[in-house]
Amino acid sequence: xxxxxxxxxxxxxxxxxxxxxxxxxxxxxxxxxxxxxxxxxxxxxxxxxxxxxxxxxxxxxxxxxxxxxxxxxxxxxxxxxxxxxxxxxxxxxxxxxxxxxxxxxxxxxxxxxxxxxxxxxxxxxxxxxxxxxxxxxxxxxxxxxxxxxxxxxxxxxxxxxxxxxxxxxxxxxxxxxxxxxxxxxxxxxxxxxxxxxxxxxxxxxxxxxxxxxxxxxxxxxxxxxxxxxxxxxxxxxxxxxxxxxxxxxxxxxxxxxxxxxxxxxxxxxx
Amino acid sequence: xxxxxxxxxxxxxxxxxxxxxxxxxxxxxxxxxxxxxxxxxxxxxxxxxxxxxxxxxxxxxxxxxxxxxxxxxxxxxxxxxxxxxxxxxxxxxxxxxxxxxxxxxxxxxxxxxxxxxxxxxxxxxxxxxxxxxxxxxxxxxxxxxxxxxxxxxxxxxxxxxxxxxxxxxxxxxxxxxxxxxxxxxxxxxxxxxxxxxxxxxxxxxxxxxxxxxxxxxxxxxxxxxxxxxxxxxxxxxxxxxxxx
Numbered sequence: 001x002x003x004x005x006x007x008x009x010x011x012x013x014x015x016x017x018x019x020x021x022x023x024x025x026x027x028x029x030x031x032x033x034x035x036x037x038x039x040x041x042x043x044x045x046x047x048x049x050x051x052x053x054x055x056x057x058x059x060x061x062x063x064x065x066x067x068x069x070x071x072x073x074x075x076x077x078x079x080x081x082x083x084x085x086x087x088x089x090x091x092x093x094x095x096x097x098x099x100x101x102x103x104x105x106x107x108x109x110x111x112x113x114x115x116x117x118x119x120x121x122x123x124x125x126x127x128x129x130x131x132x133x134x135x136x137x138x139x140x141x142x143x144x145x146x147x148x149x150x151x152x153x154x155x156x157x158x159x160x161x162x163x164x165x166x167x168x169x170x171x172x173x174x175x176x177x178x179x180x181x182x183x184x185x186x187x188x189x190x191x192x193x194x195x196x197x198x199x200x201x202x203x204x205x206x207x208x209x210x211x212x213x214x215x216x217x218x219x220x221x222x223x224x225x226x227x228x229x230x231x232x233x234x235x236x237x238x239x240x241x242x243x244x245x246x247x248x249x250x251x252x253x254x255x256x257x258x259x260x261x262x263x264x265x266x267x268x269x270x
Numbered sequence: 271x272x273x274x275x276x277x278x279x280x281x282x283x284x285x286x287x288x289x290x291x292x293x294x295x296x297x298x299x300x301x302x303x304x305x306x307x308x309x310x311x312x313x314x315x316x317x318x319x320x321x322x323x324x325x326x327x328x329x330x331x332x333x334x335x336x337x338x339x340x341x342x343x344x345x346x347x348x349x350x351x352x353x354x355x356x357x358x359x360x361x362x363x364x365x366x367x368x369x370x371x372x373x374x375x376x377x378x379x380x381x382x383x384x385x386x387x388x389x390x391x392x393x394x395x396x397x398x399x400x401x402x403x404x405x406x407x408x409x410x411x412x413x414x415x416x417x418x419x420x421x422x423x424x425x426x427x428x429x430x431x432x433x434x435x436x437x438x439x440x441x442x443x444x445x446x447x448x449x450x451x452x453x454x455x456x457x458x459x460x461x462x463x464x465x466x467x468x469x470x471x472x473x474x475x476x477x478x479x480x481x482x483x484x485x486x487x488x489x490x491x492x493x494x495x496x497x498x499x500x501x502x503x504x505x506x507x508x509x510x511x512x513x514x
Contacts, residue, residue: 101373104366116474218377220471230482233457233473236373238380240467243486250482 012215019203025211026055031252033195033207036155036260038267040163048138048164048186050268052156055209056146059084061138061156063164067127067176068135078125078133082111084140084153091145109194109234110140110153113223117192117231119161124187127169132176134166136186147213150221150234154194155260159268162188192231193261194223195253199239204249206256220246222253226261230254278448281438288448289318296432296444296492301413301503303420311421313503317409318446321401324410324417329391337392343385344392347376349410351399371407378411378431378460378470384424393423404447405433408458411470416500420507427462428500429469432492434459434485436477441485443492457485461493 015025024030034055043049048063068079084107088094099107114120125134138160140153165183169176198208198216208216218237225231230250235241241249278288285293297318306312309325316322332338349372353362364372375397385393395418397410408431415428435445437453445456455477460470468490477485 101369104369105373108366108370112474116476118476225476227478229476229478230473231476233471234374235468235471236377238377240381240462240465240469241471242466243468243490246468246471246486247483250479254479 008214011211015212015215016201019200019205024205026209030204031206031256033151033256033260034209036263038155038159038264040159040268047167048160050156050159050163052152052159054148054152054155054207056144057142057148057152058144059140059142059149059152059156061140061153061160063160064137064139065164065166066135066137067132067169070126070130070133075130075133076126077122078120079135080115080120080122080138081135082114082138082140082157083107084110084142084149086142086145086149090142094145105234105236106149106153107140109150109221109232110157112232112234113154113192113194114138114157114161117190117223117225119158119188119190119192121187121189125166127176128171131174132171134169136161136164145210147210148196148207150196151194151207154192154223155264158191158193159264161186162191162264163268190225190227191261191264192223192225193257193264194221194232195256195260196221197249197252199237199241199245204245204252206252220249222250224254224257228254228258278452280449280452281440285440287437287442289446291444293440293442294488294491296495297446299412299496299499301416301499303416303503303507309417309421311417311419311423313413313416313420315409315413315416317405317412318444319401319403320399320406320409322406322410322413323398323400324413325396326393326414326417326421326423327396328393328421329385329388329423330394332390332392338390340389341386343388343390345376345380345383345385345395346392347372347379347395347397347414349375349397349399349407351402351406355399355402371410374470374472375407375411375414378429379414379418381465381467381469382415382425382427382429382462383418384426387424393418393421402447404445404450405458407431407470408433408460411460412496412500416503419504427464428497429460429462430493430497430500431458431460431470432489432496433457434489434492436475436481436485441481441488443488455485457489459486459489459493461490463494463497
């Protein structure tokens with residue numbers, strides 16, 4: 001980060017000057033997210049996949065589905081695991097090696113948004129109670145980093161799961177066997193969508209790009225479901241939010257989220 | 271959380287919870303400041319059945335050196351659960367959950383501490399969960415604030431932690447382990463009462479916008495109660511306790 005310190009400081013003062021005039025560096029309004037494009041089934045070998053491009057941030061999500069032995073306390077439910085990883089091709093500062101805390105947080109926030117929304121009816125993903133269930137693994141690969149990876153991963157994951165096909169299995173001698181070329185639709189109940197807002201001074205901006213991201217005082221990611229309820233939330237960064245700011249953020253996340261949900265729905269329904 | 275099927279009655283018809291509390295009541299919180307000999311500052315907190323020990327070292331030299339900052343001191347936090355702290359033995363290696371909690375606690379404490387005067391140094395906060403019973407991140411955060419103050423680190427405010435949530439379709443204060451497992455939502459909050467700023471906030475579970483608003487209010491109220499206990503623990507050590 002040291003090499004970009006002076007640039008950051010210059011950009012920071014420019015961004016703040018613009019914010020005071022109600023403007024942003026790339027011309028967006030405060031509550032406007034960048035253009036989102038979603039392509040599904042970009043990886044045919046995966047049971048579901050999506051490429052989400054949010055401005056210049058790009059994420060590829062792939063869903064793999066295979067039978068799993070359930071966790072002992074949830075033998076009547078399928079298994080769902082979402083991960084995220086920032087590839088070294090995404091940004092010059094990305095290092096390979098074991099995931100650093102920010103990447104662990106990214107993966108866990110992505111997973112939580114899907115899990116807590118109950119996007120999938122997990123009870124429908126059981127092959128034989130306590131013995132074998134369907135495991136759904138959605139892995140996100142960040143391929144281009146221009147800030148706000150949380151939302152890009154959220155959109156890619158939701159689109160990939162929404163468009164996946166679940167292979168059919170039958171139990172033979174206590175073992176699940178895949179039936180070739182037969183699929184079920186995923187038991188989708190809702191479409192979770194996260195909206196991340198950054199705080200710079202007293203200004204709150206939706207979907208910060210990398211320039212804005214690098215100078216945020218604090219950020220908050222709020223995931224909402226199709227009914228407009230809040231299902232998951234994560235605050236980050238080195239400043240706090242007042243109660244009024246939070247309530248405003250929750251309102252923005254519902255409003256912006258519903259527009260984004262339409263885009264995801266339109267592009268990932270099959 | 272998942273609203274998992276359970277036999278436990280989370281809320282009886284008189285509005286009493288599984289551990290005998292009312293819906294707007296926190297668990298019993300006791301904090302003792304200055305419990306470790308070697309640490310610059312320390313605290314032992316019992317938050318219901320949670321038992322957490324916090325030690326603060328620093329400001330001191332930063333290792334590895336490249337982490338140091340010439341403009342300010344840095345704050346490093348480690349939240350760790352002992353293998354014996356939960357029902358089934360926990361693998362002692364730091365889990366992804368602990369990595370995340372360490373990060374959110376660090377970010378919750380950052381707005382409170384003033385490290386500008388200690389460039390090129392680190393303040394290390396070690397939180398060891400000896401026994402866990404739901405709401406450990408709030409309890410650890412609460413204890414860490416006291417330990418930082420005990421260490422004499424300049425601070426703008428103490429950060430108090432308490433969760434609000436939803437169980438049995440009712441909004442409740444200070445979610446315990448059973449309510450977290452079988453309840454509908456858990457909203458841990460870290461709050462600086464003097465500055466009126468929320469510095470830690472997460473949510474698992476579904477809340478409609480009205481419930482969300484109300485939950486934050488309830489949680490902040492809980493934080494304010496915890497804050498009083500934090501202040502008392504410091505007063506006891508420095509003004510009224512046996513050491514004086």
